[in-house]
Amino acid sequence: MFDSHNPEINIDELMQKIREEVAKRPGYSQPLATKNNAHIGDITGLTSKIGYIESLLINAESRAYARTKWPDKLNRFPFNLSSKLQKFILKLINFFFKDQREVNFNLILALKASVTVNGQLIEQINTLKTQINERLSTVDSHFQGIDQRLSTVDTHFQGIDQRLSTVDTHFQGIDQRLSTVDTHFQGIDQRLSTVDTHFQGIDQRLSTVDTHFQGIDQRLSTVDSHFQDIDQYLDVMDLRLQGIDDSLNTINGSVNNSITDIEEKLNNFKTYIQGMDERHIRNDNYLKNDLIQQKRIIALFLEEARRRLPEPFNQQQVQTFINEEQHLLDAFYVAFEDQFRGSREQIGNRLKVYLPLIEEAKIGTPNSPILDVGCGRGEWLELLRESGYTAKGIDINRVMQEQCQARKLDVLESDVITYLQSLPDDSLGAVTGFHIIEHLEFPVLIKLLEEVVRVLKPEGIAIFETPNPKNLVVGACNFYSDPTHRNPVFPETIQFCLSFKGLSNVQLMYLNPVEDSPFDKPDIASLTLKNWFFGSRDYAVIGYKK
The missing domain is CATH 3.40.50.150 (Vaccinia Virus protein VP39)
Structure with missing residues (x-):
């Protein structure tokens, strides 16, 4: 019936006209591949293009379904066909394009899945950008911490320089005190010289006394020779000799007391000098111990610095220097213990x-x-x-x-x-x-x-x-x-x-x-x-x- 009452229909010509009609409708655009791809890396552009692709997929999906209605534009002459013929043509078209519709639906579903994956990739890219920014911020903070620690190390070196300056000043004070000790010893030498002069005077006085006694002995021998027969004069002379003996005993006692006093003063002075020597030796030990500690810390720092150069110090090495600080007062506490x-x-x-x-x-x-x-x-x-x-x-x-x-x-x-x-x-x-x-x-x-x-x-x-x-x-x-x-x-x-x-x-x-x-x-x-x-x-x- 179709063949006897209707002219022959060219299907290809009909599909071409349908495509042209679809192309003339608003909202239809060229495929995305014809667009400029220069800004694919822009995430915001990709988001808008994905939205555009989704709109195209919605439009394509709506057109992929089987047609149930004859297009109004085809009702015009010379396409004014009967309704039965229109339904037959539609069924025929749907029959011929059944496989194509299935392919179209599969393509549309694949494109939707692709759009979903692209959306997830964009979200992951945004997340990665956020993480990168956070990591960059953390790196900046880390470098700021390194700058602060380097500043602390510089301050510590300045403190070491100040302490070395203090040590130099202390040594200058020690030199001055040693100079004072030398002056004191010179004074002691002068006093000992004075004591020697005093002893020489005592020797001269003793020599004079000996000479005087010799004269007395001579006089006594003369008296003995002239007054041997006179007992009274002998008794008088005995009394005088006894008086002379008492005087000699008194003189000897005075000389012995003077010598004892001088020896006691010399012993006291010797004890004082020994105490001074012990104090100087103890102070010298304190200074040596403190300098040894400073030298150990400086050597440790230089060794670590030599090992790390040109890289900065890590946390473990900085902690090593901090641990060494607890030994800075070791020598001080030893001196404190000795004192208290x-x-x-x-x-x-x-x-x-x-x-x-x-x-x-x-x-x-x-x-x-x-x-x-x-x-x-x-x-x-x-x-x-x-x-x-x-x-x-x-x-x-x-x-x-x-x-x-x-x-x-x-x-x-x-x-x-x-x-x-x-x-x-x-x-x-x-x-x-x-x-x-x-x-x-x-x-x-x-x-x-x-x-x-x-x-x-x-x-x-x-x-x-x-x-x-x-x-x-x-x-x-x-x-x-x-x-x-x-x-x-x-x-x-x-x-x-x-x-x-x-x-x-x-x-x-x-x-x-x-x-x-x-x-x-x-x-x-x-x-x-x-x-x-x-x-x-x-x-x-x-x-x-x-």
């Missing part, structure tokens, strides 16, 4: 009170050694060695450590907590510490006691000595003479801490009372005032491990 702590002999005599405790505990053998934490100048270690005990010490002060090693004492440089943590359980017979716990913060003190209890053997002993704050003069005044002290430790408090951490039979021993107290009366008021102001200056807390 007392001599080695005095401290050694005070520490002898603990030897019976060591002997009673039967420790100090190679199997149960003694560890002295914060051993300082090593008086306790030296006393233990003389008593035949095995002992070791640790201290963070390098100058004191070198002094102990010079005395052949077993001393290491280490932090007390770090060293105790390196020891196995039940490995020590005793842990002692004299005037160390008042230097520690309370959490560090508790950690120290925990490690002491861990490393002590059963029946081992812990001894800690510290200033007694119950003596008001010590607790309110003398305690703060040491600028490294933190706070006094109340006796019953540290006794409780040792018991709480596991030690048993914890005792307090009060030591070194003030002598010549004005409150020695037996009444309660005098005893109270004596304990408050003239009581024990130190105390020890002693505990045992079960």
Whole structure:
């Protein structure tokens, strides 16, 4: 029927007209490939182009569906066909382009997926740009920190220059003092010359007396020769001779007293010169120790700088320099101890009170050694060695450590907590510490006691000595003479801490009372005032491990 009533339809011509009609509609554009691709890298341009592609895909999708309506433009002559013919043509077209529609739908779905992927890529690119900007900001901050640290290093070098200038000034002062000592010695030489002149005068006077006695002897021999027969004159002469003997004895006594006084003055002067020499030697040692510390720090810095050049210092190397700062006052604290702590002999005599405790505990053998934490100048270690005990010490002060090693004492440089943590359980017979716990913060003190209890053997002993704050003069005044002290430790408090951490039979021993107290009366008021102001200056807390 179609063939007999309708003229032949050219499908290609019809599709070409449909494409032309579609091309004339508004919103239709050339494919994206014909556009200028110069700005593909612009993210904002890509976003707008993706939106444009999506609009094209929507338009294409709407046109990809099968047609169910005859286009109004084709109703015009000569395309004015009957409705049945129109439906037949539409079905025929839909039948011929069925595969094409399926291809179009697949392409549209692929393009949609591509658009979605491109959107995700754009979001990731934006995220990467944000991260890059943040990383660049972090790098800028890091370089600013490096600049600040370099500025700090420059300031530290300036401080070193100032300290070296101070050392030069101090040496100039030493030269001036030595010049003064030379002048003083010249004065001493002049005084000794005067003493020699005085002795020469005494010798001349003694020679004159001898000459006078010779004349007397001559006169007496003349008298003897002329008055041998006259007994009365002999008695008179005996009396005169006795008077002369008394005079001679008086003269000899005066001469002996003068010589004794001169010898005493010379001995006093010799003692004064020896004390001056000891002070100069001690001050010289302090200066040498301080210069050795400065030299060690400067050498460390130069070595690290030589190793790193031309790169900047890293955090670990800067921390190495910071750790060295804690040794800047080592020499100062040694001089401070010599001035305020007392001599080695005095401290050694005070520490002898603990030897019976060591002997009673039967420790100090190679199997149960003694560890002295914060051993300082090593008086306790030296006393233990003389008593035949095995002992070791640790201290963070390098100058004191070198002094102990010079005395052949077993001393290491280490932090007390770090060293105790390196020891196995039940490995020590005793842990002692004299005037160390008042230097520690309370959490560090508790950690120290925990490690002491861990490393002590059963029946081992812990001894800690510290200033007694119950003596008001010590607790309110003398305690703060040491600028490294933190706070006094109340006796019953540290006794409780040792018991709480596991030690048993914890005792307090009060030591070194003030002598010549004005409150020695037996009444309660005098005893109270004596304990408050003239009581024990130190105390020890002693505990045992079960």
